[in-house]
Amino acid sequence: MTSVAVENAYAKLGEFKLQDISLRVESGEFFVILGPSGAGKTVLLDMIAGFIYPKQGRVLLDENDITRLPTEKRRIGYMFQNYALFPNMSVYKNIAFGLRYTKAPDRARTIENMMELVGITKLKDRTPTTLSGGEQQRVALARSLILEPQVLLLDEPLSALDARSRDLLREELRDVITQFQITALFVTHDQTEARLLADRLGVMYEGQLVQTGSVHQIFDKPKDKRVAEFVGMENLFEGVVISQERGLIVVNIGTATIEAVGGNDTGEKVIVGIRPENVTVLIEEGLSSARNTFRGRVTQILYLGPINKVIVDCGFALAAYVTNVSTETLGLDKGTEVSVAFKATGVNVISTLRQANSEALSR
Amino acid sequence: MNILGLSRKTEKTFIVFYFVSIIALVLVIVPVLNVLLSHTPTELAFTAQQPDVYNAIILSVYCAFLSSMIALALGVPLAYVLARKTFSGKSVVEAFVDLPLVIPHTVAGIAVLLVWGRTGIFGAPIGNIFGITFYGTVAGIVVAMLFVSSPFMINSVREGFESVNPDLELAGRTLGASQFEVFRRISLPLASRSIMVGILLTWARSLSEFGAVYIIAYFPQTAPILISDYYLEFGLKQASAVAALLLLVTLTVFIILRLLTLRKKREE
Numbered sequence: 001m002t003s004v005a006v007e008n009a010y011a012k013l014g015e016f017k018l019q020d021i022s023l024r025v026e027s028g029e030f031f032v033i034l035g036p037s038g039a040g041k042t043v044l045l046d047m048i049a050g051f052i053y054p055k056q057g058r059v060l061l062d063e064n065d066i067t068r069l070p071t072e073k074r075r076i077g078y079m080f081q082n083y084a085l086f087p088n089m090s091v092y093k094n095i096a097f098g099l100r101y102t103k104a105p106d107r108a109r110t111i112e113n114m115m116e117l118v119g120i121t122k123l124k125d126r127t128p129t130t131l132s133g134g135e136q137q138r139v140a141l142a143r144s145l146i147l148e149p150q151v152l153l154l155d156e157p158l159s160a161l162d163a164r165s166r167d168l169l170r171e172e173l174r175d176v177i178t179q180f181q182i183t184a185l186f187v188t189h190d191q192t193e194a195r196l197l198a199d200r201l202g203v204m205y206e207g208q209l210v211q212t213g214s215v216h217q218i219f220d221k222p223k224d225k226r227v228a229e230f231v232g233m234e235n236l237f238e239g240v241v242i243s244q245e246r247g248l249i250v251v252n253i254g255t256a257t258i259e260a261v262g263g264n265d266t267g268e269k270v271i272v273g274i275r276p277e278n279v280t281v282l283i284e285e286g287l288s289s290a291r292n293t294f295r296g297r298v299t300q301i302l303y304l305g306p307i308n309k310v311i312v313d314c315g316f317a318l319a320a321y322v323t324n325v326s327t328e329t330l331g332l333d334k335g336t337e338v339s340v341a342f343k344a345t346g347v348n349v350i351s352t353l354r355q356a357n358s359e360a361l362s363r
Numbered sequence: 364m365n366i367l368g369l370s371r372k373t374e375k376t377f378i379v380f381y382f383v384s385i386i387a388l389v390l391v392i393v394p395v396l397n398v399l400l401s402h403t404p405t406e407l408a409f410t411a412q413q414p415d416v417y418n419a420i421i422l423s424v425y426c427a428f429l430s431s432m433i434a435l436a437l438g439v440p441l442a443y444v445l446a447r448k449t450f451s452g453k454s455v456v457e458a459f460v461d462l463p464l465v466i467p468h469t470v471a472g473i474a475v476l477l478v479w480g481r482t483g484i485f486g487a488p489i490g491n492i493f494g495i496t497f498y499g500t501v502a503g504i505v506v507a508m509l510f511v512s513s514p515f516m517i518n519s520v521r522e523g524f525e526s527v528n529p530d531l532e533l534a535g536r537t538l539g540a541s542q543f544e545v546f547r548r549i550s551l552p553l554a555s556r557s558i559m560v561g562i563l564l565t566w567a568r569s570l571s572e573f574g575a576v577y578i579i580a581y582f583p584q585t586a587p588i589l590i591s592d593y594y595l596e597f598g599l600k601q602a603s604a605v606a607a608l609l610l611l612v613t614l615t616v617f618i619i620l621r622l623l624t625l626r627k628k629r630e631e
Binding site for chain 1: 528530531533534535536537538539540541544548549552553
């Protein structure tokens with residue numbers, strides 16, 4: 001097994017840039033790179049694959065410097081968004097493509113086994129253009145895995161699939177990669193996908209790796225306002241810490257005060273973030289034990305499907321997720337008077353000091 | 364009838380345009396059919412049996428074939444570079460590729476003769492080393508044909524390479540294939556139809572060349588020069604019989620070409 005490291009790398013591909021990227025993915029880890037389109041996620045993968053060389057910085061496999069090693073010598077697999085199957089070859093030949101550059105002994109047997117493993121034995125003689133998205137993905141996966149790569153790079157491999165096959169294939173992909181004990185770097189802009197797949201993840205923005213950490217750290221403790229916004233922490237308010245006592249702080253956000261768990265100093269400017277799923281909506285007052293309880297009126301309900309987003313004006317606009325059933329039971333409608341509550345532990349405090357620092361550093 | 368699914372108002376414009384289009388097509392179709400139909404099969408067969416006629420046609424077909432093969436060998440690497448790389452001065456290179464298209468053919472002939480002739484910058488050393496001369500020889504015909512027809516090869520093959528998704532080559536690289544291997548196993552086969560089209564276009568263009576060939580090699584006589592000769596010596600009737608024969612040869616190749624491109628479009 002192999003670890004992947006990128007050290008202080010700068011690179012450019014067209015209008016996309018990478019700025020001072022440092023990243024270490026441990027051997028056997030499933031690492032997700034999350035970020036909006038145009039963040040430079042693909043550039044990062046391309047640099048690790050050797051499609052482009054960094055202008056500055058290094059790429060390491062374990063302790064070996066591969067910064068300028070040609071792609072074909074890296075033994076790094078790559079799954080393309082469009083799968084990049086060779087249209088002039090059958091499924092079988094696609095899978096066999098790379099074997100001639102190895103010393104693999106029993107090729108036919110290896111190919112049969114691999115096709116069986118990913119369940120494409122029947123597709124053997126088909127041309128890639130006649131396959132469904134899911135089938136193409138399996139072929140692409142088999143084509144990579146048969147070479148036993150040390151590292152597999154995946155560039156939004158699920159985004160071209162319909163919702164159902166995406167769910168199915170996500171699990172399969174994860175299982176197979178775990179089974180082969182491959183170090184994986186998976187690029188996506190989909191936070192759900194990131195949550196479901198990642199051992200650890202990194203958030204990219206405008207060519208920078210803004211935060212790396214566990215799913216919990218990224219989604220519940222984003223360090224930065226951009227990360228918070230991107231991972232769906234919709235309720236973000238700027239404020240000032242007005243008191244601090246034994247790990248509990250009170251933040252004045254202008255129209256209200258919010259209690260949160262944190263160690264920030266009094267007088268510090270912070271951003272507080274509350275995930276909409278951590279906000280409870282109640283009709284009556286005083287039923288919640290949560291430290292933060294506000295009275296307000298529903299201004300908007302967005303029917304998203306199984307869950308609704310309810311916006312409550314309680315001096316400040318607060319979004320809450322409420323299930324369809326609850327929306328009905330509570331009789332929520334525009335103008336309904338309600339209480340909204342969230343725990344002090346459900347509030348993420350982002351220090352603006354650190355953000356100012358990191359922004360200054362990046363320049 | 365609204366065959367293009369456009370509104371009635373636009374359709375008025377199209378009625379006029381259809382009419383003009385028919386005139387344009389008639390101007391091409393009628394002369395071609397007229398040459399073919401103004402001779403009986405017996406007449407054509409008789410003409411084809413004349414030694415100078417069939418020799419000229421065979422020479423034309425043969426020289427055009429050599430020209431297209433040389434264009435293939437030299438054009439494919441250039442086309443690939445133009446399809447895959449950006450570099451400063453690329454537009455200048457592209458301009459040079461297309462240059463033979465705009466040069467008058469007799470001018471091209473003079474230009475070719477000056478460098479390939481006995482004292483020319485290419486002609487002199489090749490004459491000394493290999494004993495090959497270009498003035499009035501098959502070799503001369505081929506270099507003249509090559510000069511005027513090369514843009515067809517380069518542009519068509521380039522288009523073929525451009526239509527191959529670069530991701531396929533990158534995928535091949537991640538699977539252990541070198542730059543040349545992905546070219547050989549992926550891009551070249553995927554561009555094969557465009558390469559076929561390039562060969563046929565180059566061949567057809569070479570076959571039809573009169574001006575440049577006329578300057579560098581009046582003899583041995585290629586078919587277009589023979590036709591001109593016949594016209595001046597024996598008159599229109601004799602010339603047009605040879606013309607009809609040459610037309611049949613080129614039409615056959617042209618039909619093959621259309622079938623190839625049609626199939627390509629359908630596959631896409």
